Amino acid sequence: MKTDTHCQMKFILAVLFFSLLSGRVMSVDQPSLKQVYKPYFLVGCNYRPDWAEEGAMKNLLVQEFNVITPSNIMKPALIHPRENEYHFEAPDKMVELAMKNNIKVVGHTLVWHNQTPDWFFKDQNGKQASRDLALARMKEHITTVMRHYKGKVLGWDVVNEAIDINDPAKALRESSPWYRTVGPDYIEKAFEYAHEADPDAELYYNDAGIENPLGCERTVALVKNLKSKGLRIDGVGIQGHWGLYFSPEQLEKSILKFKESGVKVMITELDMGVLPGQPPGAEITYTKEWTQKMDPYREGCPKEILNKQALLYGELFKVLMRHSDVVTRVTFWGISDGDSWLNNWPIKGRMNHPLLFDRNLKPKPAYDTLIRITKRPSS
């Protein structure tokens, strides 16, 4: 009896200690995101190496999420910066942390037009590599990286952002160095090499904007093409970089189309920005008027905007729960507003508020909504 009380006291003290550390006020019986969504799908976040150390970010990550995707450290520029030079230290540390805490890992990303060093596409004279040379390098990269993590990674974003989601005349992003060096079948080759490298790993195609009609249609065609050639593709990752304009109805239609084409669906980089957009690269004069219009929430996000965002996150998750037969994972691209990439894109140095925890790591209305909507009404 005495031991039981002692144990309970220890547990309560541990919870209080964690709350203080994370700046989060939570009750002892407050369930986490990963617990409430367990009957539906995995809930994840991205991973940055500075979060691996003990501290509030690591605690929050381990407490709330059961799957992680590295933001950058598995991209070719970081893991394979020069030919014959691999940097596995940082991703190894991530995988170790994940395994210790029963968290799954998604590999991101093997073949992408961005964050891929130039040497992949150059021959020894600095001229454009031949198709064969580029393919040999692709195969070597995929094989080495996937074999290194064999058995430790749930699945891989094999190809990222290959589709042109805007141009009615072009189905693929033709400016990609992979497209220019290899040709359109570089996607097929990537999936072929990935399956050879690790036949047990799940293989995904990941892209932004593919919930919209054109992007969805093109992704379905890509999936069908891969399948018709006998290639393995397990899932489609809809990145989910959305804002307050987001339409859950359109998303639902595309989930059904992907389901019909025989793949799982994942939301892989979710955030819900609250700032107005501006074409990347547009010239900016940082006047007071500009700040008021384009960066209006520097001192904090107004309650009505946070509530609107919460409502929208809630609508989104209701759609996802309804389709949990095909939706297997939802990953947020960041834990707290302070660490979102959207503070620096499309304009550097703004204060966006797209995630579930604020800059003090306190849960926002959106977090509370996501927990609340999973509760069955008491009868």
Ligand code: G3I
């Ligand atoms: O590491 C350097 C640091 O040394 C330097 O001081 C600093 C100066 O700006 O830059 C740091 O590198 C940045 C890196 O993120 C790490 O923070 C790069 O400039 C920056 O370009 C890079 O941005 C990443 C972006 O992909 C690049 O395209 C974001 O972190 C990452 O979240 C983002 O993720 C992508 C997905 O992989 C694919 N889908 C879109 C998504 C958002 O762009």
